[in-house]
Amino acid sequence: MTANNEWAEAIRWIQAQMADYGLPMEELAAAGCFDPPPPPTPPPPVCYRDAAGQSWDGQGEMPDWLRRAVNAGQSVEFYRAG
Structure with missing residues (x-):
């Protein structure tokens, strides 16, 4: 399966889950689902x-x-x- 097919399959699965649970995009956005990830923590200093x-x-x-x-x-x- 190509990457595009996997991506399309994932989108279909997400859409089905949203329909099954009645989750609109607004609620997902309000829950922070689309917020950018926090910046990575810097590695500890080398001792x-x-x-x-x-x-x-x-x-x-x-x-x-x-x-x-x-x-x-x-x-x-x-x-x-x-």
Whole structure:
């Protein structure tokens, strides 16, 4: 099925749902269905970076590249960005 066919099928499905539930466009608009999406949240700042450009924001589990370096005796602070 081509993209145009999929799009047309989706429109038909939406129109059928609107008819089944008695939803006019005005109610959908009032509910915010056509509002633009919120802007994406910026990524967290990089706290640690190695020479190869791998980075970690310091949140969550420590990445493998940094864990291997620490296990080999390197200080985490050695990789602190900034």
